Amino acid sequence: MRHFDLSPLYRSTVGFDRLFSMMDQLANVDNGGSSYPPYNIERTGENAYRITMAVAGFGQKDLHIEVKENTLTIRGEKVAEEGKERGEVLYRGIAERSFERRFQLADHVEVRGAELENGLLHVDLVRQIPEALKPRTIEISTGGRTAKVIDQKAA
Structure with missing residues (x-):
């Protein structure tokens, strides 16, 4: 039986631990399975x-x-x-x-x-x-902007 070393894949992926664990289990199963x-x-x-x-x-x-x-x-x-005859x-x-x-x-x-x-x-x-899990781009603002005051009450 062949043995595949999946450890390089662990280093280059994030969040697939369960997938690789299942692949390891399948690779280590003896040939007694159907x-x-x-x-x-x-x-x-x-x-x-x-x-x-x-x-x-x-x-x-x-x-x-x-x-x-x-x-x-x-x-x-x-x-x-039922009722269907089959030959020998x-x-x-x-x-x-x-x-x-x-x-x-x-x-x-x-x-x-x-x-x-x-x-x-x-x-x-x-x-x-x-959609919530897809990557999204975040706009970076520049330091030259002045902050907006939305509602300021007199003290």
Whole structure:
């Protein structure tokens, strides 16, 4: 297993301690954990991300997506279709077992939508930074100004 040293990233970023701690935990997990179904996480824009999960054999009614308290949960459970006859399976290479994947979302990350296409589930995420948290420019005044007196009462 590969080990990645994330300590240089700690020095150049502020406020991402939780993210790096989670990445350290994931890197240190033994291979006993389930890797089914496989997935990709990609950046599609400055504040946009996409999780793509391979869910071959699962239909729209078999998949459930839920967001609760900064946790995205994707569950798949194959619903047995009654009355549908299936032939004898000689080899089963397409896994149809139930799964549950959880993703920790950073603050202000919202799920924008999900799409099932060609056996791939795409979940689009956007980071929406509130106006109060965005950087703003502060005007610097010069020392040559005189202070304005708004309301001065006679003593």
